[in-house]
Amino acid sequence: MGKDVRASKKSLSIIGGRLIDPFNGRDEEVDIHIAGGVILALGAPPLGFEAEHTISAQGLIVCPGFIDLSARLGEPGFEQKGSIASETAAAAKGGVTHLCCPPDSFPVVDSPAVVRLILDRTTQSGQCLVSPIGALTQGLAGEQLSEMAALKEAGCVAVSNAWQPVKNNQVLRRCMEYAATFDFTLFVNAQDASLAAGGCAHEGAVATRLGLAPIPEAAETIAVVTHLLLAEQTGIRLHFSQISSRTSAKLIAEAQLRGLAVTADVAAHQLLLSEENIDHYSSLSHCLPPLRSQADRQGLREAIAAGVVQAICSDHRPHENAAKSRPFAETEPGISSLETILPLSLRLVEEGLLDLPAMVRRLTVGPAEVLGLKSQGLMDGESADLLVFDPEKRWRVDENTLISAGKNTPFLGESMKGAVLATIRKGALVYQA
């Protein structure tokens, strides 16, 4: 598969598309010419340039490749759920050219060897750039510091304890100080273990009626406050991964106003679904963090619009059928979401929450800033990572159209508006509809 990627590195022209590049504030109809893995020119082709392959982008949008701050790949350790090959192919279809995978694989990403394993597998068969997030503690057990210097050197872009608790606040503080030493950003899945213990659904009317063990909003907000205050003391850059409540968004906004280096992202489905979606024990809507109330969803949408939350991610979690074919509380949480991140984000544009350039921003510039990437966007000489999409094209989500090994999405059977027509990574066509 890798060979194919390299082979399809023909020179390329994309003609007649509307280029939206929030890295440069560009939003205009302009042609793009690509060769040798980089952008050759915008507008008129360079003298003597003839593209081996032309993509007609009339009426379509061209933008930088999406950067997804959280997508699980199955590999290593959970190959029944997916592989780097299958899930990065799904990413390419979703328009994602760069994704971060959380450290809770098996083995955990707490040693350079595992990082190298992931990077090697990506080189062999991956269809997008994969940046591993390193484990904050050894084995994610929450007690001992991981070898963060080595992890940084091996190529981790951040550290996180995923959804595993840290033993206590003393240990957490020390983890932050150590991570700050190596200029790591701490990615936080904010959850207080004791308040969330045993829960599987948002603590509210729906969980009460269904008799499901609840995860109260306080489980997230208390963890947010704890991390904010400790970050203030230790000086570490914080990024809250996939917040779910309106109160968390408010707390983060206040901290940002105080000048704290804190960012946040939200999973696309959290902006469109809510606790009602788990009604009737629908396990396809069982996720972590849980889908909360409509008021929370509204609060998250407002935060996205205001830029308090600057990134939309997929929080992609592919699962095999058996993982979802059980009584609700026994199912594994997570949605297969790489391929729906574009149409779901477009719904926000349709509903008037964001305009199209702002939406693209949340999927590109926003995450790039969180990762501290020195990206210049789509300019001459820059790596050609971009996609072409049709915001009006309808397609149906079903087991055949999804490339991911995981078909676990509550949107199965639904008609989506917005489809990627081509994805280019380092100048190579990694996906074409």
Next chain:
Amino acid sequence: MPLWSLLKVGLLHSRQLGRSKGNKMQELPDVSPLMDKMTEDLKQLLVSRAVQNPVMVGIHTGGAWVAERLHESLGLAEPLGTLDIAFYRDDYDQRGLQPQVRPSSLPFSIDGRHVILVDDVIMSGRTIRAAFNELFDYGRPASITLVTLLSVNGRELPIQPDVCGHELIIQAGERVKLAGPQPLALKQVKVNS
């Protein structure tokens, strides 16, 4: 079955054949004279069978009304028993339970007794079949004598009354019901199949 009653049944059938041509809405007979006739026929039958000390069981609802009258006119010593066959019907899978159930009440033991089973109308024969099953769950009778006020065409099972007040031919989609309890009167109704 004694020979004379076989003859009687045979005669009845031939009379029916004779009648069936060109008969539309028939006049429904009055119940009272039928009851008198049945009482006499039943007395004769019991004598001929040498049945002593029978007990009587009426099938809810119409059969119980008829049985009350017969029970009194025969002067039976033991109290009247009643059966509700709702739980013994054979169409439970199709129609489900009809919850208007009155409890069966048999204030005597069935074992070794001669039972006079009474119903208002016999048509397909399935109600009587269900009543037989229910009776046998209570015990083993020495014999069962079947008495119906009315016998209507449409048998689906080979069950015939020993004593019958009146024979009737009806068209498809028609039913005859006994209205009561006071006064008792036969009524013809149209039903959807």
Next chain:
Amino acid sequence: MSTIADQQLQLNSKGQLRHFLNISGLERALLTEILDTADSFVSVGEQAVKKVPLLRGKVVANLFFEASTRTRTTFELAAKRLSADVLNINISTSATSKGESLKDMLQNLEAMACDMFVVRHAQSGAPHFIAEHVCPSIAIINAGDGRHAHPTQAMLDMYTIRRHKGQFEGLNVAIVGDVLHSRVARSEIKALNTLGVNEVRVVAPKTLLPIDVESLGVKVFHTMREGLAGADVVIMLRLQRERMQTALLPSEHEFYQRYGLSRESLRYAEPDALVMHPGPINRGVEIESEVADGAQSVILKQVNYGIAVRMAVLSMAMSGQMAEKNTLQVNR
């Protein structure tokens, strides 16, 4: 949305019961039909011949993933009185530790031609899962799932109330105790509201009430004096020992002082109020012995009615499944 889905799952195309999973989604008329059917079965229980042949030749499997002698025994009795063949499937934790999934286990049982599963499970929604995704053509009866529902218990409590109070209109019903963990309470609240009582109340400390409990259709009280004032029926819930260990209550003593049903606290209610308890009772913890055995108590009768109500549910659900199969065959 959920009510419609519940309805579609539990009813066949003619609106007859075919799975009995929860009270939600069932209309008043259907609940009343269950009670009326139970009436006829109560009289069967009083006769010399206690059996009827309605489920003859049908196989009813008891799948009790949570141990329960009482409930399982009443279901077994109910099925046998309907002349069904009863299988008690022995599900120990070792079955699941062998790795067989719930789905696989049930599909194997289905292949053995069972007609009905009576399921008790620790997970809320397990019977739903089975009815919707595993065995839709086998009648599924919920004998209690997690904290979600215990609909047959609710119906037998409704039967008890109707039998002793005559009707539901105008009644004030107080449910006292650990509502948070009680699936019985949830089903009862739904049934009482559907059957049209005047007011349903819950009486408990905040730690024993779920979030948004009002959304279930109840008025909340934290004292017996207020909660029982004007109550025509008092339903006491069982308090489990472990609630003391998980910081929900300080002690049984304090619970009994504040929320126990004693002769004194019973006086807050109407003088002819019914005293009910789904059982098993903890004497001296939720309820004073004298009250449990007293004149207003119908606790033992609840047990009696339980068989008749379960016979009603079993026969209605089996009949609904059969009718649906016949409809499908006819339409072929």
